[in-house]
Amino acid sequence: MTDWIGALCTWLIGAVLVSSGVLKLGTEKTFQVTLSQFGLPQWTWRDERFARVFPWCEIALGLAVVLLPAPVHLLPAVAILALFVAFLVLVVQVRRRPTPVSCNCFGGLGDDTVGARTVIRNAVLVVLALAAVLLHRSPASVAADRLAGWCYPIPAVLAAAVAGSLVVWRSVAARRKRDRLIRTLTVQDVDGNELPITEFQDPPTFLVFFAPRCGACHALVDDFRWWPHLLKDGYDLQPVFLGTPEDFAGLQKFAPLAPHAWYADGELATVVGITGTPGAAMIDAEHPLGGQGTAGYGAIRNLVLRPDWQEVAAAMSVDTEIAEPTADVKRL
Numbered sequence: 001m002t003d004w005i006g007a008l009c010t011w012l013i014g015a016v017l018v019s020s021g022v023l024k025l026g027t028e029k030t031f032q033v034t035l036s037q038f039g040l041p042q043w044t045w046r047d048e049r050f051a052r053v054f055p056w057c058e059i060a061l062g063l064a065v066v067l068l069p070a071p072v073h074l075l076p077a078v079a080i081l082a083l084f085v086a087f088l089v090l091v092v093q094v095r096r097r098p099t100p101v102s103c104n105c106f107g108g109l110g111d112d113t114v115g116a117r118t119v120i121r122n123a124v125l126v127v128l129a130l131a132a133v134l135l136h137r138s139p140a141s142v143a144a145d146r147l148a149g150w151c152y153p154i155p156a157v158l159a160a161a162v163a164g165s166l167v168v169w170r171s172v173a174a175r176r177k178r179d180r181l182i183r184t185l186t187v188q189d190v191d192g193n194e195l196p197i198t199e200f201q202d203p204p205t206f207l208v209f210f211a212p213r214c215g216a217c218h219a220l221v222d223d224f225r226w227w228p229h230l231l232k233d234g235y236d237l238q239p240v241f242l243g244t245p246e247d248f249a250g251l252q253k254f255a256p257l258a259p260h261a262w263y264a265d266g267e268l269a270t271v272v273g274i275t276g277t278p279g280a281a282m283i284d285a286e287h288p289l290g291g292q293g294t295a296g297y298g299a300i301r302n303l304v305l306r307p308d309w310q311e312v313a314a315a316m317s318v319d320t321e322i323a324e325p326t327a328d329v330k331r332l
Helices: 002-024 028-037 049-067 074-095 116-135 139-146 154-184 215-224 245-249 266-271 297-304 309-315
Strands: 186-188 194-196 205-210 236-242 262-264 279-283 291-295
Touching (some): 049 074, 205 297, 291 297
8 A cells, every 4th residue: 555655646746747847838938927026046037948948857857756666766756855845935935925926837727826725735745745755656666566567657658648638728728718808808998988808909909008107108108199190001009008097197197198098907918918018919800819919118119100100200290209218118
């Protein structure tokens, strides 16, 4: 019985790591944001290299602990225990922060925000990893000894199968969530009347996001008023205020845009891919939840305005010598 319990504990921690690594593949940018929000050293998130390599390290450790025979399998088992302890300490620290932090656990399959469940889950993983080290049973060795020699690779195959099933599950869940958001996501006008985001598909529309306490947003307002005349052909342009009308009511800088603005919360900005303000995204039939999301004055201008906007502006006697804001992007 001890053999099976020890092998099961070891297999579970290996399957968790394989699944976690597989689910992170292709999510490097989101993983980078998570590393940054967790307050990890800059070298872990400054570029994509760490975000690309780390999932493969998880997969390698997970496969090693279920494939290697005893007692060699103890090496990856101890490494996994140390990794899970580090994860637990990190999520406990993040949990104590006043501002919620997105977890992106298991490549977005787990809880969206670090909370009590995140801490409990990581504590359970630490207990499993500790049991795996103390009982020191190799799943592959136990399968071969207790069943048959050809059963040696079965634990690894099962771990890979679990990871593949979770990838399919996440894909189905993401598609359902996307369909739900397309049906239900709205913006509001100053009177509280709602407009479905699908209304921005025809004509394709650039949504430009402003936040009330964003200095770069204040600097963008004067230029934005000219942008409908410099817009790419076939597109519409709509300002979106992140907050409520009350949040913007006392800010005279936004008064020229207020009659034309739509109001939304942070969920809309997140869904359409806005990571900071001022930000912009394009809505059309192909990208009903946003595409080409960007942030910062220069990036927005390149996205929204026609290539020859400077010549057109000069012909209209529009001042194109616009001072770049000193704080170009306020992170959401």
